[in-house]
Amino acid sequence: MSLPDAELLLADLAAQMRPHMTPDTALVGLHSGGVWVAQRLHALLGLAQPPGALDVSFYRDDYAQRGLSRDARRSSLPFDIEGRPLVLVDDVLHTGRTVRAALNELFDYGRPARVELAVLVDRGGRQLPVAATYCATRYAPPAGSRVKLVQDDGRLALRLVQDQE
Amino acid sequence: MARNPQLNKHGELQHLLTTEGLPRDVITRILDTAEPFADVAEREVKKVPLLRGKSVFNLFFENSTRTRTTFEIAAKRLSADVINLNIATSSTNKGETLLDTVDNLAAMQADMFVVRHASSGAPYLIAQHLEATGRDHIHVVNAGDGRHAHPTQGLLDMYTIRHYKRDFTQLSVAVVGDILHSRVARSQIHALSTLGVPDLRAVAPKTLLPQDIERLGCRVFHDMREGLRGVDVVMMLRLQNERMQGSLLPSAQEYFKFFGLTEEKLALAKPDAIVLHPGPMNRGVEIDSAVADGRQAVILPQVTFGIAVRMAVMAMLGGGNA
Incomplete structure (x- = not known):
């Protein structure tokens, strides 16, 4: 069983999104895979606004259990989000908890006009009522493993890795 | 070998008492972690929800308005509830011991003590007391003790x-x-x-x-x-x-x-x-x-x-x- 080709998924995702982009639309990638996807989509879609990046470490719901993430990074939104249409971009959609955290963080920067969600892969297993607006494929990895996006020489690829816990 | 009293059994920060003996990777991690927090002040909402529902007690046995204020702002930007106690002017003057004061505040469900004290070693004593009495979910931050550490x-x-x-x-x-x-x-x-x-x-x-x-x-x-x-x-x-x-x-x-x-x-x-x-x-x-x-x-x-x-x-x- 072979994993889908991330470059083909990316082209498909851009094609789905293209008719819905406005001159004000900005992409916001979620660290770290989502940031790579957002950068590629930004180029493919020719958007005016540079893409933003969110690290949701300060908004995660497992902080009380697991503590602060070891590699919390800066979030950066290089545009005013007030009244702007936004698309959150992630590589893999799973439980929906990261998206919940991202929405909470976004609203601490202001009130966007609309927030959509674009993902390369929906792997199922949702624990919250979250759905992608744009999704290139559905793919459920075998039990005990998860799908990971890697970037190699500017090209995106999907890998199967063992779950840590 | 005795465990570093500031670190838990996983080598992670349990209390912050002194920079002496603090491993380089722990110091570097604190500095790295501070970088994204520096951005929080630039946003529309200058708060993140990490310590929501937690109680941070500023225990100042020695007055210091400035240090207390910076800890208070930091805790509030993490969404904690902050309780300021200027004990220099309070119950220790009535004869209560340091550890009795700590036990009383721990009984009020404190999650963190930020301690300033004129005697070197007071925050360490509090941290030891909390661990010896099985309350290692309460953390201590030294906000300046005697001539020892800040x-x-x-x-x-x-x-x-x-x-x-x-x-x-x-x-x-x-x-x-x-x-x-x-x-x-x-x-x-x-x-x-x-x-x-x-x-x-x-x-x-x-x-x-x-x-x-x-x-x-x-x-x-x-x-x-x-x-x-x-x-x-x-x-x-x-x-x-x-x-x-x-x-x-x-x-x-x-x-x-x-x-x-x-x-x-x-x-x-x-x-x-x-x-x-x-x-x-x-x-x-x-x-x-x-x-x-x-x-x-x-x-x-x-x-x-x-x-x-x-x-x-x-x-x-x-x-x-x-």
């Missing part, structure tokens, strides 16, 4: 130096002033040495230097001009007015003449040297106004970075308890 000040100074100079292993750093009585100096020197500063200088009159200063890895200078020659970083210390009353120093004017930082003395350091001061400053005693307000001073950025560093410390302590 670790968050030392760490915010490291953050400031890294912000302007990047690589500690290339630096000459001079710590100048009343090192003998300064918990700030001790926290700075331990952190600078752990981070690999190759040229660490202690600049002070003989009467204001601790005897073991060379053991801490410092080169000693009694002549400030010699001590500042070619340095990248000048760390000024506050001269506490009460030191003038003893026989340690002749007068503020004479101290300024020999150990006050003026533009003329600063000119001996590298042209891009930065000047730090932990505040509050005594202008005209340890530092001249022209330097304090000059282009090389990074004293106000220190204050801003201090909030982010304290947020990082409290956020690293407050999670992962399950």
Whole structure:
């Protein structure tokens, strides 16, 4: 069983999104895979606004259990989000908890006009009522493993890795 | 081998009591974690929800409005509830012991104590007591104890130096002033040495230097001009007015003449040297106004970075308890 080709998924995702982009639309990638996807989509879609990046470490719901993430990074939104249409971009959609955290963080920067969600892969297993607006494929990895996006020489690829816990 | 009392069994921060013996990777992680917290103040909502529902008690057995305020702001930006207790004017005056005070506050479901005390070792005593009584979910942050340590000040100074100079292993750093009585100096020197500063200088009159200063890895200078020659970083210390009353120093004017930082003395350091001061400053005693307000001073950025560093410390302590 072979994993889908991330470059083909990316082209498909851009094609789905293209008719819905406005001159004000900005992409916001979620660290770290989502940031790579957002950068590629930004180029493919020719958007005016540079893409933003969110690290949701300060908004995660497992902080009380697991503590602060070891590699919390800066979030950066290089545009005013007030009244702007936004698309959150992630590589893999799973439980929906990261998206919940991202929405909470976004609203601490202001009130966007609309927030959509674009993902390369929906792997199922949702624990919250979250759905992608744009999704290139559905793919459920075998039990005990998860799908990971890697970037190699500017090209995106999907890998199967063992779950840590 | 005895466990470092500041670290839990996974090697993660359990309390912050001193920079002495704090491993380099823990210091670096605190500084790295502070960077994203520095951005929180720039946003529309200057708060993140990490410590929502947690109670942080500021236990100040010695008054310090400024330090207490910076901890209060940091805790509030993490969404904690903050309770300020100025015990200098409260129940210990009625005879209650330190540990009774702590037990009472722990019974009010405290999650973190930020402790300032005139006696060296008081925060360590509290941390030990909490662990010995099975309350290791309560964390202690030392906000200055006696002449011993002021670790968050030392760490915010490291953050400031890294912000302007990047690589500690290339630096000459001079710590100048009343090192003998300064918990700030001790926290700075331990952190600078752990981070690999190759040229660490202690600049002070003989009467204001601790005897073991060379053991801490410092080169000693009694002549400030010699001590500042070619340095990248000048760390000024506050001269506490009460030191003038003893026989340690002749007068503020004479101290300024020999150990006050003026533009003329600063000119001996590298042209891009930065000047730090932990505040509050005594202008005209340890530092001249022209330097304090000059282009090389990074004293106000220190204050801003201090909030982010304290947020990082409290956020690293407050999670992962399950």
